[in-house]
Amino acid sequence: MISYETSQNMVSLLPIGIQRGERVCITASLGRILAEDIIADEDYPTHPTSAMDGYAILHSDLNELGTLEIFGDNPAGADEIGHVESGVCIKTFTGSLMPRGADTLIPIENVRVENGQIIIEKPVPYGFAVRPIGESYREGETLIPRGVKIGFAQIGVLAGINRVMVRVAQRPRVSVIATGSEVLDIGEVARHAGQIRSSNSHTLEALITSLGGECIQMGIVGDDKAAIMQRFEEALASSDIVVSTGGVSVGDYDFVKHIVPRLGAEVIFKGVNIKPGQHVMLAQRGEKFIVSLPGFAYSSTVTFMLYVAPLMARMLGCSNPYEPIEATLKVPFAKRSNKSEFTACNLSFEDGRYWVDFDGKKSGSSAILTNLLGDAALMICGEEDGDLEAGTLVRIIKL
Amino acid sequence: MISYETSQNMVSLLPIGIQRGERVCITASLGRILAEDIIADEDYPTHPTSAMDGYAILHSDLNELGTLEIFGDNPAGADEIGHVESGVCIKTFTGSLMPRGADTLIPIENVRVENGQIIIEKPVPYGFAVRPIGESYREGETLIPRGVKIGFAQIGVLAGINRVMVRVAQRPRVSVIATGSEVLDIGEVARHAGQIRSSNSHTLEALITSLGGECIQMGIVGDDKAAIMQRFEEALASSDIVVSTGGVSVGDYDFVKHIVPRLGAEVIFKGVNIKPGQHVMLAQRGEKFIVSLPGFAYSSTVTFMLYVAPLMARMLGCSNPYEPIEATLKVPFAKRSNKSEFTACNLSFEDGRYWVDFDGKKSGSSAILTNLLGDAALMICGEEDGDLEAGTLVRIIKL
Numbered sequence: 043m044i045s046y047e048t049s050q051n052m053v054s055l056l057p058i059g060i061q062r063g064e065r066v067c068i069t070a071s072l073g074r075i076l077a078e079d080i081i082a083d084e085d086y087p088t089h090p091t092s093a094m095d096g097y098a099i100l101h102s103d104l105n106e107l108g109t110l111e112i113f114g115d116n117p118a119g120a121d122e123i124g125h126v127e128s129g130v131c132i133k134t135f136t137g138s139l140m141p142r143g144a145d146t147l148i149p150i151e152n153v154r155v156e157n158g159q160i161i162i163e164k165p166v167p168y169g170f171a172v173r174p175i176g177e178s179y180r181e182g183e184t185l186i187p188r189g190v191k192i193g194f195a196q197i198g199v200l201a202g203i204n205r206v207m208v209r210v211a212q213r214p215r216v217s218v219i220a221t222g223s224e225v226l227d228i229g230e231v232a233r234h235a236g237q238i239r240s241s242n243s244h245t246l247e248a249l250i251t252s253l254g255g256e257c258i259q260m261g262i263v264g265d266d267k268a269a270i271m272q273r274f275e276e277a278l279a280s281s282d283i284v285v286s287t288g289g290v291s292v293g294d295y296d297f298v299k300h301i302v303p304r305l306g307a308e309v310i311f312k313g314v315n316i317k318p319g320q321h322v323m324l325a326q327r328g329e330k331f332i333v334s335l336p337g338f339a340y341s342s343t344v345t346f347m348l349y350v351a352p353l354m355a356r357m358l359g360c361s362n363p364y365e366p367i368e369a370t371l372k373v374p375f376a377k378r379s380n381k382s383e384f385t386a387c388n389l390s391f392e393d394g395r396y397w398v399d400f401d402g403k404k405s406g407s408s409a410i411l412t413n414l415l416g417d418a419a420l421m422i423c424g425e426e427d428g429d430l431e432a433g434t435l436v437r438i439i440k441l
Numbered sequence: 442m443i444s445y446e447t448s449q450n451m452v453s454l455l456p457i458g459i460q461r462g463e464r465v466c467i468t469a470s471l472g473r474i475l476a477e478d479i480i481a482d483e484d485y486p487t488h489p490t491s492a493m494d495g496y497a498i499l500h501s502d503l504n505e506l507g508t509l510e511i512f513g514d515n516p517a518g519a520d521e522i523g524h525v526e527s528g529v530c531i532k533t534f535t536g537s538l539m540p541r542g543a544d545t546l547i548p549i550e551n552v553r554v555e556n557g558q559i560i561i562e563k564p565v566p567y568g569f570a571v572r573p574i575g576e577s578y579r580e581g582e583t584l585i586p587r588g589v590k591i592g593f594a595q596i597g598v599l600a601g602i603n604r605v606m607v608r609v610a611q612r613p614r615v616s617v618i619a620t621g622s623e624v625l626d627i628g629e630v631a632r633h634a635g636q637i638r639s640s641n642s643h644t645l646e647a648l649i650t651s652l653g654g655e656c657i658q659m660g661i662v663g664d665d666k667a668a669i670m671q672r673f674e675e676a677l678a679s680s681d682i683v684v685s686t687g688g689v690s691v692g693d694y695d696f697v698k699h700i701v702p703r704l705g706a707e708v709i710f711k712g713v714n715i716k717p718g719q720h721v722m723l724a725q726r727g728e729k730f731i732v733s734l735p736g737f738a739y740s741s742t743v744t745f746m747l748y749v750a751p752l753m754a755r756m757l758g759c760s761n762p763y764e765p766i767e768a769t770l771k772v773p774f775a776k777r778s779n780k781s782e783f784t785a786c787n788l789s790f791e792d793g794r795y796w797v798d799f800d801g802k803k804s805g806s807s808a809i810l811t812n813l814l815g816d817a818a819l820m821i822c823g824e825e826d827g828d829l830e831a832g833t834l835v836r837i838i839k840l
Contacts, residue, residue: 072647095692119623121633135692139635178809195813198644206628224518229605234520236538245597248471293494293534368793394767395793410577414594
C-alpha cells in the first residue's frame with residue numbers, strides 16, 4: 043500500500059490531455075473557468091472623466107478669480123463636451139467626459155450659484171474628481187488570467203470592456219456508477235430489510251456539478267460481472283473520468299477491482315494507506331481515468347475529494363478547491379491508526395482563526411454521511427502523527 | 442445622513458412577507474435553501490449491519506473454540522440472512538445485515554480458512570465491525586434544519602432516507618434597472634467617446650444568481666423621467682426587489698431619487714454615511730422593496746452587498762453570506778474620511794489566519810471594479826476609526 047503523499051504525487055503527475063475550451067456568452071459564464079487571458083485593448087477611462095457632479099474648471103482660476111461664468115452644461119453621455127478657458131466653467135456630471143481645457147472638477151457642494159456664475163466657497167486641489175486616462179487599467183494589461191473561476195467581478199469587468207463571448211474550459215464529463223446488489227435508488231420500493239438506499243450516486247453528482255463538471259449518471263449495477271463490465275464500457279465511451287463506488291474491498295462479491303484491469307486500463311495504484319478509503323483504485327485507459335471508490339458513503343465522499351477533485355481541477359486548468367488549509371484544534375484528538383486519517387470535524391471561525399472540534403460527530407464506521415452536514419471539514423492527520431493536543435495547528439479540507 | 446449601523450438595523454427590521462416555498466426533486470436542489478426541517482422517520486441502520494468483510498460469529502465462541510464451521514454466506518442485499526449459533530459462522534460482507542444470533546464480525550484478515558472451517562488467528566472485541574441500530578441517526582432526529590443551503594452532503598443524506606422531493610425556498614425575484622443616458626449595453630456600438638459600457642447590469646445579475654435569486658434583467662434606461670418611471674412600474678409588477686443603479690446623486694439628471702417617491706413607495710432611508718455609496722436609497726411599496734444604488738461600478742457592487750444581499754437572505758430564510766468576519770492587517774492603513782469605509786483589499790490565508798493587504802489595489806475613484814478581482818475582500822472601517830496599524834484585527838466581507 044502506498045502512502046497518501048505518494049498517491050497525491052502520482053495524481054499530480056498524470057498526463058492530462060489538451061486543455062479543451064468553448065466559447066460562451068458572459069451572461070452564461072458564472073462559475074465557469076476562464077480559458078484565456080483577458081487583456082485590456084485600450085486605456086480605461088479612454089478620456090479624462092468626471093468622478094462627481096460639479097463644474098469643470100481650470101485650477102489656476104481657483105486662486106486668482108474665485109468667480110466663474112457658467113458656460114453651459116455637459117451631461118453624462120453627451121457627444122459635445124465643450125471647451126473651458128480661463129474665467130469660465132462648464133457644469134459636468136458624474137461619468138461625463140471632462141470638457142477640453144479643464145483640469146479640475148469643483149463639486150456642487152463647494153460653490154454657490156448666482157446670476158449664471160459660480161462663487162467658489164471651498165477650493166480643491168489640482169485634478170480633483172477627475173479620473174485620469176488609464177485610472178482603471180492600461181492597454182495591454184492582463185485584467186484576468188486564465189484559470190480563474192468567473193464570478194460577479196469577472197463578469198462586470200468583461201462587460202466593461204464589451205467582451206460578449208469568452209473562452210472557458212469545457213466541463214469535464216464524469217460518469218458515476220454505483221455498484222452493489224443491495225443498493226436501491228431513490229424512489230425504488232424496498233422489498234426487504236437487506237437493501238439500502240444509494241446516496242453515493244447523488245452525493246457524487248452534486249460534488250461533480252459543484253466542481254464544474256458535467257455528471258453522467260449511470261445509476262446502479264448489481265454484483266454481476268458482465269453487467270458491471272458493460273456499464274463501465276458505456277461510461278468510458280461517454281466521459282473523461284469514470285467514478286465507481288463499491289466492489290474494491292476484499293469480499294467475494296467485490297468485482298470492480300477485478301474488472302477494471304480487464305477493461306484494458308492500466309492500474310496506477312490500488313490501495314492507499316488512508317482511513318477511510320484504503321481500497322481506492324486509480325486506473326487509466328488512453329486519456330480517460332477510472333477512479334474506483336469504496337462503497338460506504340463517508341469513504342466514497344472523502345476519496346472523491348482526494349482523487350477525483352484534483353483530476354477535475356487539472357482538466358479545468360484551475361486550482362483544486364479542496365486543497366488543505368490550516369486550523370487550530372480546540373480539543374485534544376486521539377489518533378486511531380497508523381494511516382493518514384481524514385476525520386469529520388466542525389469548523390468555526392472566531393478571533394480571525396478557524397477552529398476544529400468534534401461536538402456531535404459520531405466516531406462509528408465509514409458509513410456515516412451525516413458527519414459531513416453543517417459547517418463540516420475534514421481534519422487530516424499524517425501517518426506519523428500521534429495524539430494531538432488542543433491548540434495544535436492542523437491541516438483541514440474545507441467542504 | 443444616517444450611520445451604517447442604523448441603516449443595517451433598519452434593513453434587519455423590515456417586515457418580509459410570508460416565507461414562500463416550492464417542491465423540487467433532490468437532483469435539482471443543489472444550492473437551494475431548505476424550507477423544511479428534515480427529520481429521520483426511522484433508526485438508521487434499521488438492523489445491525491456488517492461494516493467489513495468477514496465472518497459473523499458469537500463473541501463467546503472466540504475464546505472457547507477458536508475454530509468455527511462455515512455455515513454458508515450472506516451477501517450484501519440478500520433477503521435470507523441465516524442464523525448463527527455456537528460453533529458456526531456465516532460469511533458476511535460489508536453492508537450486509539448481520540445474521541440472527543451473531544453479535545460480532547471477525548474480519549477476513551484475522552482468520553485462516555481450512556476445510557470449510559475458519560481458524561481464528563487474531564481475536565476482536567465484542568461487537569467488532571457491527572454497525573448497531575441507529576448508529577447513523579435515530580427516528581425523530583432532526584437531520585437537517587430549514588435554512589441550510591443544500592450541498593452534496595445534504596443531497597446524500599436526503600437520498601439515504603429516500604426523500605425524492607423536498608421543500609425549498611422560492612428564489613426571490615430581483616429586477617435590475619441600469620439608468621444613465623451615457624450607458625451602453627454589451628455588444629451595442631458606441632457612437633462617441635462619452636458613452637460607457639454598463640457593467641452594473643451584468644455584475645448585479647451574477648450577484649443575484651449567486652445568492653440564489655432569480656434575476657429579471659430590465660436593461661438600461663436613459664435619463665428620461667417618463668421612461669424611468671415606466672421601467673420601475675414594469676419591474677415592480679414582476680419582482681420582489683427592484684434594484685436600480687445611477688440617478689441618486691446631486692446632479693441635474695439624477696432623476697431616480699425623485700421618481701421612487703412618486704411611485705407610491707415609502708422611502709425608508711436616503712443617504713448613509715458610508716464610502717462608497719453615500720447616496721444609496723431604500724424604499725418599500727407594499728411587500729416589495731426598491732433599492733436604488735449609485736451608478737459607479739464599485740459603489741453599486743458594495744452597496745448591493747450591504748443592502749440587497751441581507752434582504753434576499755431574509756426572503757430565503759438563510760444566513761447572509763456577506764456577514765463580516767475578522768482578519769489581520771498586514772500593513773498600516775490610512776483612513777480617508779469620517780464615514781464607514783469599505784475598501785477593496787487582498788485576502789490571503791496563512792498560518793491559520795486571514796490577512797489583509799492592498800498590493801496592486803488602486804485607490805482612485807469608486808469606478809474601479811477591477812479592485813474586486815482576484816482573492817478580494819472589503820475591509821470595513823467604522824466612522825470612529827482612525828488610521829490602523831499593521832497587526833490590527835479588522836472586519837472584512839469575503840467576496
